[in-house]
Amino acid sequence: MWSWVAHRITGVLIFFFLFAHVLDTALVRVSPAAYDRAIALYKNPLVNLFEVGLMGAVLFHAFNGLRVIAIDFWEKGPRYQRQMLWGVVALWVILMAGFLYPMTQHTIHELFGGAQ
Template sequence: MWMWVVHRVTGVAIFFFLVVHVLDTALVRVSPEAYNVVIESYKTPIYGLVEAGLVAAIVLHAFNGIRIILVDTWPWALRHQRLMVWIVWGIFALMMLAFLPRHLSHVFGGA
């Protein structure tokens, strides 16, 4: 049940990011100066942490979605659902461990 909640929360977070992304990109047609101000505000450490959260939501949502497809398609996957949840969390952890050091070094002033 918790993975159901996680999948819905990450899906809603990704949806709201996409809405904001479409709106801020559309702003360039209305006022290029306002667009530049908005884009400049995205270069702050706080937004860098938000980006890390967005990447985490996308990675978790994607791999959990694959798990859901497997469970819905093959009977053997339904029997091994708990193992597959742990595999999803393991892949998520590995991908975030690979992503976060480099991303956060850029966010907080590294090269």
């Protein structure tokens, strides 16, 4: 049940990100200076944290979606749905651990290591 809830929440979060991304990218057609200001706002540690969350949402949503497809179209899918969920969680944790430092490297150096 919680994977169903998490799948819906991550889907909505990804939708809102894409909506905001289309809007801020459309600013370049209206005013390149306004676009530059909007992009400059994104270069802060809080937004970097949101980027990590977005990556987590996309990874979970994608892997859980493949699990849902397997449950629906594989005859043994319903029997192994719990094991597949743990596989999704394990894969998500491993990949997020791998993405965490590269995604936050700039912010870590900015906050704790001085200017690059």
